[in-house]
Amino acid sequence: MAQTGNIIIPSGHAKPVSSIVVDKQGKYMYTLESNKVIMWDVKTHDQLYTFENGGKDIILSNDGTKMILFGSCYSTVTGKLLFKMGGSSNTFAFSPDDTKIYIIGSSLIIADANTGKGEEILKTPGFGYSLSAFVLEDGRLLAYDNTAWRIYDLAQKKLDFEYKAEYLNSMVYLPTLHAMANYLPEKPVNIRDIYTGKVLSTLKHTESQPLLIPSADNTEFIYYDGNMITNTFTIYNGETWLPVKRITALSTGYYNGSTGRLFAVKGVDIDVINVKTGAKLATFKRQVADLGGDIFSSLQYNYSTATLNIVTDDSVYKSIDMVKLKPFRHKPIANMSVMAFSTTGDTVAIFSGYKSLTLKNIKTGKLLLTVKKLIDEASTNERDNFFFNETGTELYYTLFSIPKQRCTIYRMNTKTGVTVPLISFIGTRNPKLTPDKSMLAAIDEGYQYDHAKVWDITSGKLLFDKNMGEDSHNYISVSANKKQVLFTRNGTPELYDIAAGALVNKFKVSLGHDVVNATPDLSTFVTGSVNGFITAYKADGTQLYSVSGHLAQVRRILFSQDAALMYTVAEDQTIKVWQTQTGKLLGTLYLFNDGDDFVFIDPYGRFDGTEGGMKRMYYFRNRIKVSLDVVYERFYTPNLYQRLVNGEDFPPIDIIINPQPKVRINYAEVARNLNVVEDKVQTYNNTTGVAEITVNASAENDKVDEIRLFHNGKIVNLATRGLFVTDNSTGTDTKKYTLNLLPGVNSIRAVALNSQRTESRPDEITVNYKAAGQPNLPVPANNGTNGVLAQVDRNATMHLVVVGINAYKNPKMSLNYALADATAFKNEAEKDAKTIITNVKTYFVTDAQADKNGITAAFAEVQKNAKPQDVFVFYYAGHGVISDKNKEFYLVPNDVTDLKNVDEALAQNGIPSKMLQQYAIDISAQKQVFILDACQSAGAFQQLMTNDANQQKNLAVVARSTGTHWIAASGSQQFAQEFAQLGHGAFTYVLLKAMQGEAASNKMVTINGLKNFLQVQVPDLMKKYNGAPQYPATYGYGSDFPVEMMK
Missing domain, CATH: 2.40.10 (Thrombin, subunit H)
Known part of the structure; x- marks a missing residue:
């Protein structure tokens, strides 16, 4: 739904809005489509509550706190249903003081506005279509439909006036004119x-x-x-x-x-x-992507790769890996009408404007082949009549001959363009390919001709032909063993033997005319209705479940490769994931425009997704909005989808989010009001190089738990309760800082957290420090993706700490290529650094020296020597583990000897993420990146998934709290083939290629460029060697900065 656990996803309307009203206070707008109403903030344009009910009118109370829809009364403060009054043909109006509700239909009832219970005061002559009502200034009630209007005296319980129109017509009440327009x-x-x-x-x-x-x-x-x-x-x-x-x-x-x-x-x-x-x-x-309304041109599911290709309104298409639930946006191609997608995803066939058929490489945009110019022919309008074979060597497409009035499926060699006609038919309804694309089933239909047919795609041979007569039909499918075909006749599924053409079974279930699909073994049927209901049946007719799944018409029902999961795609622009046999909703996928942003959210409000996607969602309760990224620590759950699929059981999130804390920065003695929202960043000038900063914070109905101050994006100090001054009389907490400024523009930002770990809106000021005689610093224009880079001081120092551990004190824990990875990274980083910075100080900690003392000694040296203008890079190749005791991620030095009973050893010799967080805070360098190629020990897949997710969350929280960059190999394990052929782990192998220039943009390699390159290339490489893509975890809340300038 558009709200899950009071978390709002701005999905907007899926169908045309039929009614709109703004409350008398001018604060909130309400818009109605067929089966839902959306509440909007008039000032901010934010989507707020979604009320899952339809009707023809929105009736608001005078104070705007209640709303009546289709006989149900809701609170617009909490978004909850208060009570039901019934009467789908009735209309309603609130009394001027909002204590009563007038119910008008075949009678006039006055009800209590708190309970909905009322008493009939008189009968009415009845009303027709489009019944509406208003309370007049004198307290009388005006009721009208498309035939008449009547004025009732409620005090006297009588009809005062009636006007009947001569014809059925439209009527609009003009309240300020006391007039009716008809x-x-x-x-x-x-x-x-x-x-x-x-x-x-x-x-x-x-x-x-x-x-x-x-x-x-x-x-x-x-x-x-x-x-x-x-x-x-x-x-x-x-x-x-x-x-x-x-x-x-x-x-x-x-x-x-x-x-x-x-x-x-x-x-x-x-x-x-x-x-x-x-x-x-x-x-x-809406802010989510439109998933399209044209099935044939906008959606194609490849069972063999578990990839859903779907066209959205901002791109040619997005490919969604349904195993990982990771979307990828391909490059746009103009003038796209109808498309087919190759299994590899790099080639598309396009009917451009229905005038020609072309093949293009989607990655390069290069035209590969012009297949056909359409003269007296039209392109296909069915998804499964236009497809590539599994290897991409053949394209099957359908053309309709206007002179012959028949369709033909052609097979084309994608290398040579040689085309042969394969199958001829009048027209097909709902054709369906087998998952391996070897057989096609369809209803061949024309004038007084309806036949259920099955063809062999390779030969074009007709394998099955059944005359349907005049019976209705809307679904056909071939069984997984390809020996049987199932189709619906008048809503009832019938199963036939393909070879014999004989009826095998007539199922005891009526599927109606909704969207239908069956599991490959034909044991379960699922329907999706126009109002969003999902209903499943066993083959014997037993209903498994019926749930309200979507807020709009269901477009497609798909199944995972093992049929354990079901995916439903609907016109409310959502993709939902269900357990096929139980109907349990695992979660909802939302795609956003303009990139790869997405969010997956479970029914309790946990979420996973991209940073950009998370920023478009928010928590809303009692008309208080809290951006979702500020309740990050509570709701963010890495790998949420895969963990749910693998059976991990999460408890409900039972929490009422308190209002956001407030925070304000005061520069020197210039005071600013904590409760006044300022539209512009305040700017101050400085000539001393020192800034006295005071941060004031407060938390309504709560306490301030933490104050964070950032200087040029990087944390200066993370002060927890007890380390700042609390004024009990005002409820304000205060922390004072003295900052050493860098020449030029200094951005200073503060954030406060309450006890629920909800963040305040950040407050930011700018201090311009102009030092006498200070030369201008070189500042690259941008990073090639419209992002501004941090200033680079060539006279500064890069502090490079590189740790690589092959030889552990426990020989069973030894690794083969961690030292090779670390050595190669050190050499490349030192070489690249010389293109941007004069001084490089390297701390290379390996094997015997890489115990806790050796690693922390390197950190201590950097902490002692680093200056704000410096750069700090930390690289680690070795073991990493999640503690069972506290679920914290640890780097594993060589003196942690037992990974199975690891908690005590970690407590003594491990390096936890909190320690890394503290080093990130204490090291003054404002440009920092931590790169972790931490190999996890072998174990059950589900445990690895959970551990990997806990590692990601640990690192994400550290990155967010410190304003630093973190890049980690996600789910990393050793694979012999991978190391033997590459000489490195996949993560570091790709990282080295990126640093060698393959990630360059605008003649430079930046931190964000590295991250983007890794996100694309590591999954492809891991899929090649491991059979399944693995996605690195990258988090960055500090400024982007270059690590190499290209010649």
Whole structure:
């Protein structure tokens, strides 16, 4: 859903918005589509609660704290259902003091607004379609539909006035004019007095479907002529017309006449329009990627590789590894209409504008082959009639001959372009390939012709043909053993022997006309409905479960290679993962536009994903928004998807998030208000090189647990409670600092955390230090990805600590190539450093010297000598382990002798992540990177997965808290083949190639460039040698900086 555990994912609307209203306080907007309402913040445009209920109207209380949808009353403060009143044909209105609810239908009922329980006061003549109600200024009730309006005196319990229209027509109440506008298509709009029914004015210039939008706060209303070409808008105040600049057509809207703002509904988005200028001021819209509505051109699932290729609205396509649940965005290609994807993902076949068929390399954008120019033919419109074979050597595509009125599937050699016709048919419905792409099943249909057929793809031979007569059908599939075919006839599955053509079984289940799929062994059937329900049946007709899965129509139902998992793709732009046999929801995948950003979130609110994806989500409770990245330590769960798939049991997160703490930086004696939000970063000038900084923090309903101060992105001090001064009278905590500034611009940022580890919004100031006679420092323009690089001081020092351990004191723990990895890294790093910095100080700690004392001595030397302008690089190749006792990640020096009973040994001789965190804080160098190629001991896959996740979380929290960069080999183990052929582990092998220039951009290699290169290349290399991709963990919250300049 769009909210999980009060975590909001801005998924927006999937279907057109039909109704919109803004509360009287002007703070929140509510928009309705068929089966849900979204609450939005008017000022920030943030999506807030999603109410899973439909209806035709949104009825708000006068104070904006309650909302009625389809007979259910909700709190708009908590987002929770308060009570149900029933009556799908009724309408509702709140009394002026919000203590009562008026229920109008076949009778008029006055109900208690706290309980929904009420008493009937009179019968009504009944109402028709589009029933609505308003409370008038004198306390009477106005109710109207498309045939009449009536005014009721509630105190006297009687009908005061009734006006009946001559024809069925549209009616719009204009509250500030005390008038009703009623009209028919292509007829004048009559504006009538609601108390008498007399015509006050007539609007003669109408088109086919005019639209009136009354102002909420003055006598104006918006009039839209309904002409899709001219899109004419006019403001009318009862006497004069004021034309509005032409803007895009709208279906409905909400208008504030006093401010001149029109909230214009345009499909699934809402634009805020200045009606005087026509300018678009803002847009309320979804942030997740549109997964497309065209099945044939936007989605293809490859069972052999467990890869889902899906077209989104920002790219040609994204490939999702459904084993790891990792999406990858390919390079865009213009003019894409219909596509097929090779198994390797590097080649696509494209019907461009339905005019030609071409082959392109998606990585290079190079045109490989123009296959066909379409003259009197049209391209396929079915996904499974357009595909590559498993090796990518053959492309199968379908063309419809306009003169012959028949379709033909062609097979083409992708190297030579030689094409042969293979299969001919009239037209196919829902064709389906077998997972190995050797057989195709489809309903061949035409005028008075409906046959269930199965073809051999290699030969084109027709293997099965069954006349369906006039029966309805919507699904067909070949069994996993390829000996049987199943199809639905009038909603009932029937199983036939392909060779004999004989009926084997008629299943005792009715699947209707929803989206259907069956597990490969045909033992389980699953349907997805237009309203998002997922229903599963056994072959004997027993229903396994029926759950509300999505907030919009289900598009596709897919299964994992072993059918244990089910993936559902829906028009609410989500991909959900379920246990096939139980219907248990494991979580929901959200893709975001403009890159590889994604988030996977479980039903309790735990999440995994990219940093960019996490920043687009937020926690929302009692109308208080907390950005999700500031509750990072609580909810972030690395490897969440794979851990759930492998059966790890997570307890529910039962926590109420307190409001964010507040923090403010004061420079010298310049005081700033802790409770005032400032839009601009405050800037100060300095000539002494020393800045006196005071950080003030507070935590509502909580206490300040930690204050962090960052200088140019890197942590200066992490002060925990007891290390700062608390003023009990004001509830404010204070920490004072003296900072030595660097010449030029100094960015100073503070963050406070409360006891729940929720972070404040950061507060930031800039101090410009201009030192006398200080030369300008070389600053590269950018890192090639629009990111600004930190300044580089050529006269500074790079402190390089490299640790490599082959020989452990316990011989069973010895490694073969850790020392080779460390040596190669040291040599390359020293060579590269000379291109950017004058001085390099190396601490090379290996084998016998690499006990805890030897490693920490190197850290201590750097801590003693490093200056803020310096660079610090730490590289480690050796064992790494997660402590069973405290779940903390440890580097394992050579004197930790037993990895099986490791906790005591780690406590004495290990190097925990908290110690690394403290070194990152205490070492003054503002540019720091930690690179860990830590090999984990062998063990059960599930335990390795959990340990790897705990390592990632440890490192992520350290990186975030210190403003430093961390790169780690994820799930690393030794593989003999990998080492023998490469001479290094895959992680360091790719790292060395990146440092040697393959990660260069703008003639430089940067830290972020290294990370991006590793994220792409390591999985590919590991897949080659290990059979499965492994993704390095990279975290960086400090400034990007170059590590090599290319000639």
